[in-house]
Amino acid sequence: GENLAVIHFRGWTPANEYQTGASIGVDVTGEPSAGSLPAKMTFYTGALEQLPRMTILENGWIGIGTTTPQDLLDINGNTIIRGDRVWFGLNSTFGDGGLAFKHQPDMGFAGLPTDVLGINSDGEFEGGVYVGCPGLRVCGTLEAECIKVMRHLGSEEGNIVAFGGSGLTLDCAAPGEGDFIAYGANGDFIAHHGHFIANEGDFRALAGNMTAFLDITSTNGNIAALSGNVTANQHVTAENGNVSALAGDVIANQNLTAENGDVTAMAGSVVANQHVIAENGDIASQNGDIMALTGTVVANQHVIAQNGNVAAQAGDVIANQNLTAENGDVTAMAGSVVANQHVIAQNGNIAAPLGNVEAGQDVQAGGNVMAGNALVAGANLDVGGDATIAGAARIGNITGDPGTHALAVGGSIIATEVKVALQDDWPDYVFRKEYRLPTLAEVKRHIEAKGHLPGMPSAREIEAAGGIELGEQQRLLTEKVEELYLHLIQLSERVEQLEKENAALREALAKQRQ
Helix, strand or coil: CCEEEEEEEEEECCCCCEEEEEEEEEEECCCCECCECCEEEEEEECCCCCEEEEEECCCCCEEECCCCCCCCEEECCCCCCCCCCCCCCCCCCCCCCCEEEECCCCCCCCCCCCCEEEECCCCCCCCCEEECCCCCCCCCCCCCCCCCCCCCCCCCCCCEEEECCCCCCCCCCCCCCCCEEEECCCCCEEECCCCEEECCCCEEECCCCEEECCCEEECCCCEEECCCCEEECCCEEECCCCEEECCCCEEECCCEEECCCCEEECCCCEEECCCEEECCCCEEECCCCEEECCCCEEECCCEEECCCCEEECCCCEEECCCEEECCCCEEECCCCEEECCCEEECCCCEEECCCCEEECCCEEECCCEEECCCEEECCCEEECCCEEECCCEEEECCCCCCCCCCEEEECCCCCCCCCCCCCCCCHHHHHCCCCCCCCHHHHHHHHHHHCCCCCCCCHHHHHHHCCCCHHHHHHHHHHHHHHHHHHHHHHHHHHHHHHHHHHHHHHHHHHHHC
């Protein structure tokens, strides 16, 4: 538009030049009309060339660093504001109202420290950013050394992320489904006096620990520490998810429960002072122990400790499928060791000093097996060391009632040697003078009447008794063999006597013929 006026601020230079140092120009910006002449005012500076620095449009909009401001104050470039407070005069509902940057603890912001951004001067907190109701919404990245929340910290659709190291990035375009994530070597979740609760999402500490002084609870998600520990002074509960520490421990001072998922410590231990429970999943520790100090270890699927121990010091160790400690021990100090499929300690021991060791299929131990009560193996029993059973042992598919027998085997037994320690006398009594040896005629009549040898059980008696007792049967067989030898001796004596008589008769007959 037409230039209305220019004011030059000039002076003489050492070269005897009359030079302009600053100027103010006024230019028409629109179509003049009756009673109206739109114009703008531009302020120029520059030692060699006059450049526009600030422009004021006809509507009052001010541009700094731009000649076409788009709002009341439009600054194109970096800005520094110095002073104790900048007052914007907002129609605020707060008593002191408005927004302020401050450096002094007075001026209407009592209780706030220096160098803060305050919204609502009545706030009482230490440092950081105070945001009064209705709250603060950030449509980008919010960075802070400390965020203190008086009531709730929520994420309706995205994640809540803690960075515990440098050089870490977050993909803000993929908010996820409402997870708690800790990145970095020091990205820990810590609840000093309360609970961790996720109703629909996951708890994940990618490089740090997850620690709660009360409970850690996930209703429909997972609880995971990828390189740290999961620790709660009370309960760790994942109702429909997994509990896992890929490089650390999973520890609960009371109960550790995954109702429909797995409990896993890939390189650490799974420890609960009371119960470790995976109602429909697995309990697994690759390089650590699985322990319940005062309760039970229970999994509806598998309990697996590849390089550690499985132990319940005051309860049971139960797996509805397999219970495995490949290089460690399986121990229930005051309860039972039970698996619907296999109980396996390939290079260790299996022990229930006060309870049972029960498996629907195999019981396998590279070391010793100890059962304070019963030992039950539905299929094979493989023990590399000693087997100590205070009660009864059941091996294989036993169809009948094993009764009170100490060992019941549903199948064949192979051994290089079997020793039976008898409680009754061995049948040396057959060779005593007072023993009455049944005559062969008596034996014949008994066989004809009963269908079996005298003193031997009949087939009906063996069936009614559910089998034969090996030691007693061996005693009876020895008795019959000894009786048979006595009959043979008697028969031999009679034969010798008959041979003598026959020789005498032949001799007498020969003399008569002479």
